[in-house]
Amino acid sequence: MTGNATRFEDSGKAWALSSFTAEFLVRCPKCGAAALIRGTRLTCTGCHTSIEAKDAPQRATALLGNFQTGAGVKNWFGKVKPVLELKDGTPLRYTCKSCGKDLAAPSTRPNAANLPRDITLTCEGCGHGSGFAAVWRPAYCSHDARDPAFGCELYLQKTLRDGTLFVFNTAHAEALLQFVSADLREFKAEHGWHSYFTNLPAWIKAAKNRDTIVKALEGFKQGAKAYG
Numbered sequence: 489m490t491g492n493a494t495r496f497e498d499s500g501k502a503w504a505l506s507s508f509t510a511e512f513l514v515r516c517p518k519c520g521a522a523a524l525i526r527g528t529r530l531t532c533t534g535c536h537t538s539i540e541a542k543d544a545p546q547r548a549t550a551l552l553g554n555f556q557t558g559a560g561v562k563n564w565f566g567k568v569k570p571v572l573e574l575k576d577g578t579p580l581r582y583t584c585k586s587c588g589k590d591l592a593a594p595s596t597r598p599n600a601a602n603l604p605r606d607i608t609l610t611c612e613g614c615g616h617g618s619g620f621a622a623v624w625r626p627a628y629c630s631h632d633a634r635d636p637a638f639g640c641e642l643y644l645q646k647t648l649r650d651g652t653l654f655v656f657n658t659a660h661a662e663a664l665l666q667f668v669s670a671d672l673r674e675f676k677a678e679h680g681w682h683s684y685f686t687n688l689p690a691w692i693k694a695a696k697n698r699d700t701i702v703k704a705l706e707g708f709k710q711g712a713k714a715y716g
């Protein structure tokens with residue numbers, strides 16, 4: 489390597505996607521313009537909608553950590569799903585009330601005011617329909633390119649050949665840009681063996697995609713400029 493080679497030192501401090509949740513740049517659920525989520529509040533730069541959700545930060549933490557405890561669906565703009573859980577939030581599997589077989593997970597649906605209080609699931613084994621009281625929770629998957637606080641579509645996202653590249657905010661774009669554009673990647677984590685960077689999908693780390701991804705990330709930074 490020449491002296492011009494850029495080096496990226498992974499300290500391991502950004503250990504997961506949850507390291508970039510200080511703010512989210514999303515599409516306003518009302519008008520589609522850029523909106524900023526900070527803490528408990530979503531503010532649209534277009535229609536000036538302002539929505540307060542007191543549990544948004546806790547919801548983001550729970551959803552990024554893959555557990556559901558306490559995550560409500562009020563002011564949640566992503567999809568929702570009915571879950572079966574104990575009072576403390578421990579998830580249970582849906583099982584057929586006639587033959588005891590595991591039932592297929594109920595499908596997700598858009599959030600709405602008239603979500604049913606009860607659902608019926610039909611057993612593929614014996615055909616029996618079992619009724620359950622529905623507890624509605626946010627359905628979240630980071631691959632959906634939505635934010636985990638309000639469930640809105642991320643503003644900074646681009647569909648590339650191998651998948652969707654997305655970032656939560658400018659700092660996230662910058663961190664990813666430094667990683668992707670480096671000639672040398674060194675892992676110097678003091679704690680544990682994984683970080684957000686080591687866990688990235690292979691196509692984001694692949695040398696052949698570097699130019700495309702760098703270009704997209706530069707575009708994100710440019711696009712986010714107006715919204716700080």
Ligand SMILES: [Zn+2]
Nearest residue numbers: 516519532535
């Ligand atoms: Zn708006």
Ligand SMILES: [Zn+2]
Nearest residue numbers: 584587611614
């Ligand atoms: Zn059954």
